[in-house]
Amino acid sequence: MPSLLTSSPASMSTKTKLQRGFTLVEVMITLTLFILMSIGVFGSITVLHQISRRQATYSSVLALVIQKQEAIRADGYTTPSARYTSDAEGISEQQEKSVSWNASGTESSVDVTIVSTFKVASGGHLVTVSATYIYNDNSTTIETTTLINNYSSTSS
């Protein structure tokens, strides 16, 4: 019966193998994988960052669109008038605005073109407000449509 205190040459050989470090080839392979992964992470974060900044501009422009819609509502609804005609083609108004200002609030970095169209519809006029702006060479349009009539407007 073999003694429990003796060890075989085979187990000693295994111990020697466990003490080896990483070879240069193993490190280089790991490093290459790490670099590839880092490039992916950098790319994703950069895109996410651009999206969040773009969303900030979107929110600012959306506030302008809502402003225009509220302004039209506050102007009152009288028919027939220059805005609210019975012509099926309707009419359009254009306005230039700016968003995203510098620290002193004197210069803006994004110009916005707001176009409002007025078309006759059942129960009033359909008013569409669309804002178009360019941010990072990408053109974006935000559009809202609402029905304006005697009940949803004011009689100024």
Added chain:
Amino acid sequence: MIATTVMAMASVAFVSVMNFSGYAMLDITQQTEFNKAASNTTFKIIQRTRYSHTFEVSNNGNTLVLSFDDDYITDTDGDGNFYNDTDHQETFEYASTDVDGSGTISHQSSANVAPQAILTNALPIGSSAIFEVNGQNPRQIDIQFRLLNQIANNGRTQKIDISTSAYRLNGQDGT
């Protein structure tokens, strides 16, 4: 020896990437939060202004007080007009709380005990007031504010500018 050196350099690079990633994610999250908070506040002010019958802006442009008639059947003030009684008021107030001028916009109804902060990290855009009655349209309030923040140890800032107007649909012109 070479493998150990490369491994050490890789470790430093890994820490740098993780550090950058962490701050970038903080940056993105903060910016997203700003976008949401600015939009919510803007639409809240626009919606409440729409249903008020009169409004008042303080001289420094930091306070907007809206008056509402909650009962159009009763002429509370007895002036013959049933729509212009001030049954309750709501106040939007900007208060600077930091040395750089950034502060809080709060909302308080006259029915509430304490004002509720609806926006933090807010400050005026340049020399413009936060609230201003439009000179040409007495129904219009111009609203301009900026949210600005810089996370500690992070070079980049998060910012959103809001420049819009709210309109009162009730009441009479000039009141």
